[in-house]
Amino acid sequence: MTTTADFDTLLSAHEDDAFAPDTLAGLDDREEFPDDAVRVLDAAGLPAHYVLPPDGDVSETVRLLRAVARRDLTVAIAHGKTFLGAVPVWVAGTPAQTTRLAERVRGGEPVCWALTERDHGADLFAGEFTAAADGSGDGCGGDGSGDGRGGWRLTGEKWLINNATRSTLACVLARTDPAGGRRGFSVFLVDKRRLPEGAWHNLPKVRTHGIRGADISGFTLDGAPVPADSLIGGQGDGIAVVLKSLQLTRIACTALSLGAADHALRLARDFAAARELYGRRLADVPHVRRILGRAAAAALTAEAVSLLSARSVHTLPGELSAISAIAKAYVPTVTQETLTRLGELLGVRGFLTQPPGGGFAKLERDHRICAIFDGSTVVNRAALLNQMPRLARLLSRRRADTEGLRAATDLAAPLPAFDRDRLALLSVTGCSAVQSLPxxxxxxxxxxxxxxxxxxxRLLAELAGLEAESAAFVPVAGGLPSTAFDLAERYERGYASAACLLLWLENPSLRTGRLGTDGLWLRACLTALLGEDDSDVFDALADVLLDATAPDFTLLGGAA
Known part of the structure; x- marks a missing residue:
């Protein structure tokens, strides 16, 4: 397995060829897939980190993907999609299915996750892609009435699928009961190499605003035969498998936003340090320093949320229905807001597309997709609000899984193996991080x-307001009022606050160095979360950012 330090060193060695900024910018301009960069990642062993059982570490996968994303989001999204595509097998596959897929993923075969359809978008219950039991064995009828022991016939179209054309394997959600509903869908792992010629038809690449070089396309199947062992989980388990898989993929997606923030901070730092305005360095202008300090605080807060969430995959899997929704809503949103502020600082430089001096425009538009895939911000906040009555009750009782939470926040503690049997569609224990905030x-x-x-x-006063507001919240049929989403945002900030406090408390290493001394990073993050304006703390954080030489500005050592 590749260590984070070795991996980052290897990528740095390719910054004059496959990962050269002008090379990546040229590919983006021509809308070409980054083949050379993908080959570098394969050779570096990154695909092995997409295999979760038996000893995969999601937090390490996030760190490695972040290292790719800080160089180029298109490459990270194109390559990292295999983790997303394979997760349904890690969540619900048999030992034999898991072993077979793990071998192929480690070998560098791309896997796509085919959920969405042209006419239905994210409405999975409306999906028309079907799987009918094959009548070639065990007396199963070709009308879908059998149990699939003789195999299945897949028919339909999947569209706007990342790596749909380049993948050799696809996890596909299909309707197995004409009536649909929660038990009307199943997941299949389709191997293109086992299909008869002409059974799989690629759809053209779709031109996109961002990640222009990625393989965003689709495919159609017309009665394509797949064996019985292609079914992942049981027949009718598809929606549950997808929802549990999303609990992992949404957390993995935070790596993309962290990498984008790293890249943006580096561009803004270099610009402010080199640019002069009216005879003095732009970085010495108080307003500019405040912008840089706030951006750095936002990036560190997002990192804290991602760290806690990724480790919670192993230590608090039963709470991931809440944690993943929080992380996926919070991290891309706060990162996009940070990119907007830094874009204003860069001015016209932010609109340039070619290096040197350019790159921010590509970064900013590439990142916009991060808030959309695997559930948009609105979808994730709605998922959180659906659990709010239970979360409110448990918050008022101050109950928390202290053992699991401590293991998640102590970065030196070994992580237990991922236990898929502890995943749940709703968290019985609520969200221990928020419940431990007092x-x-x-x-x-x-x-x-x-x-x-x-x-x-002051956080305790905020928490009292959150507690009162959440206790008064009552879900209503037919949709959620806009004020409800304000409550979801407030709960996210509670989680982010808890992540910062707990990481600071449980890790002596985070209380040292320029970031840790006198609690600088903690004070800056909490100040930003509380919406306060403390020029001294943001100026101090800007000093650390401007003096940093590492490619990333991080709690884990790059900004020490």
Whole structure:
């Protein structure tokens, strides 16, 4: 397995060829797939980190994908899609299916995840792609009335699928009951190599605003025969398998936003440090420093959310229905807001598409897709609100899985193996991080620097408001009022606050160096989360950013 440091060193060695900024910009301009960069990642062993059982580490996968994304989002999305495509097998496959797929993924074969359809978008229950039991064995009828022991016939179109054309394998959601409904769909792992000639038809690549070089296309099948062992999970389990898979993929997607933030901060830092305005360096202008400091605080907060969420895959799997929705809504949203602010700082430079000096425009438009795939921000906030009554009750009771939470937040603690049997469509234990916020705030008030203690005190007042608002929330049939989404955002900020407090408390290494001394990063993150304007703390954080030489500005050592 590739370590993060070795992987980053290897990618840096290719910044004059496959990962050269002008090379990647040229591919984007011509809308060409980044074949050379993908081959570098394959040779580096990245596909092995897309295999979850038996000893995969989602937090390490996120760190590696982040290293790719900080260089180019198109490459990261194109290559990382295999993790997303394979997850349904890790979640519900048999040991034999898991072993077979793991071997092929490690060998670099791309896997796509075929969920969406042209006329139905993200409405999975409306899907018309069908799988009918094949009448060639066990007396199964060709009308779909059998049990599939003789295999299946797949018919329909899947569209706007990443790597649809380039993949050799596809996890496909298909309607197996004409009536549809929660038990009306199943997931199949389709192997193109086992299909008769002409059974699989690729659809043309779709031109997109961002990630122009990615293989965003589709395919059609017309009675394509697949064997019985292509069914993942049981017949009718498809929606449940997809929802559990999304709990992992949504967290993995945070790597893309973290990498985008790394890239944007580097561009803005270099611009501010080199540019002069009226005889002085742009980086010395107070307003500019405040923009840089706020952007750095937002990036570190997003990292804290991602760190806690990725480790929770292993330590708090039963809570992922809530955690993944929070992470997928919060991290891309706060990153896009940060990119907007940094774009204004860069001015006309932010509109240039070619290096040197360019690259931000491509980065900004590429990142916009991150808030959409695997459930948009609205979809994830709605998913969180559907659980809000239970989350509110558990918040008021102050109950938390302290053991699982401590293992998630102690970055030196070994992670247990991923246990798919603990995944649940709804979290029985709520969200332990938010529910532990009062205790974490109290501990920081006792142990932290005075400035951090004062912020923790103000967090308790915010928490009291969140508790009251969530307790009064009642889901209504026929949709959610706009005010409800404000509650979801508030709950996300509660989770982000808890992530920052708990990581600071449980990791002495995060309390050292320029970022950690006097709780600088913690104070900056909490100040931003509380919506306060403290020029001193943002100026101090801007100092660290401007002096940083590492390619990433991170809690894990790059900004020390």
């Amino acid at each position: 205790d974490a705030a109290a501990r920081v008030r006792e142990q932290g620097p005075p400035e951090a203690a004062a912020l923790a005190h």
